[in-house]
Amino acid sequence: MSPTGTFAGLAFLILAFYCGIDPLKHSAISEFPDFEAYAVEMPAWSQVPTDRDTQNLLQKSEIKFLNQIQGPESIVFDPLGRGPYTGVADGRVLFWNGQSWTDFAYTSPNRSELCNPKPSPLSYLKNEHICGRPLGLRFDKKTGDLYIADAYFGLMKVGPEGGLATSLTSEAEGVPLRFTNDLDIDDKGNVYFTDSSAKYQRRNFMQLVFSSESTGRVLKYNPITKETTVLVRNLQFPNGLSLSKDGSFFVFCEGSIGRLRKYWLKGEKAGATEVLAILPGFPDNVRTTENGDFWVAIHCRRSLYTHLCALYPKIRKFIFKLPISAKIQFMLHIGGWPHAVVVKYSPEGRLLQILEDSQGKVVKAVSEVEEKDGKLWMGSVLVPFIAVYNLA
Known part of the structure; x- marks a missing residue:
């Protein structure tokens, strides 16, 4: 073996040994x-949609409430059309009354100075389990109650006047809800919701992304019997969920795989699931439009790097044991910089529209897309604002 080959082999062994013991604890x-x-089990690379918004139309979005709200994940309007309401990083649900943001609800009974304002959405991660973290929000149009998927306290509800939310369920089949993520409500008051992981909590969401472990679940809460049942199990980072316009099925996002999946509630297929669409990236939330289509917020586009890492977990684990911080590893995962992509699908899974800001100049990240009166309201757990795009 040449000296160069010997040196390269020795360097690899030293690197492998370092990664094996991680003595300085610098890895992700x-x-x-x-x-x-x-x-x-990723879809074939050839199946990944290649459609792009070459005009980067999301760069025409208006940035609203800059630095007034931290990490607005979900955006809703109440049955009277007022709002928006949004859950923020310090554990509160806020309401825009037309003039200013006011406190509407909160999920933790143990709020303290630990939950006081901080400079960025990620600054709250350390104390989220104390302050609470409202993620998915939905109003019951009949009662005006607001249902909240709190990442730490489970499925919760607060009345039309707001205040401290009450717990509806925090476990299923004896397994605690550790990462309650999103929800929707049918016309009978049944609540369908996701629990992204039985192992990792939201404050460790990057490690969940890196791991792709499969303890995620889709669940149903029956308000009459107070029972919580598991509808789909062994999922890799299930995330957003939304009922179809006619209530015959709901769709949910498979985060690690990058798919939109359908669960039938009625008809001959009731209880069965099927793939509705393979997405151009890794999804967060999904929301149904008045016309019955689905807006999906894409956390980041797929890349060949993430595709190969998903297929080869041993290589992925080796990469994450390198002395590279979780933040940098996460940036590599999303392609090097934050960028927003939103896509609209028909109930049959046909791609109808795609909007993006591929350079992240204006809309750097998006967790959810709520369409109202011809505008898209976009929030994200990673930014201190809401972006509004005029579809006209």
């Missing part, structure tokens, strides 16, 4: 000694 998974990376 240093605080997770039982971390494992799992294979993801």
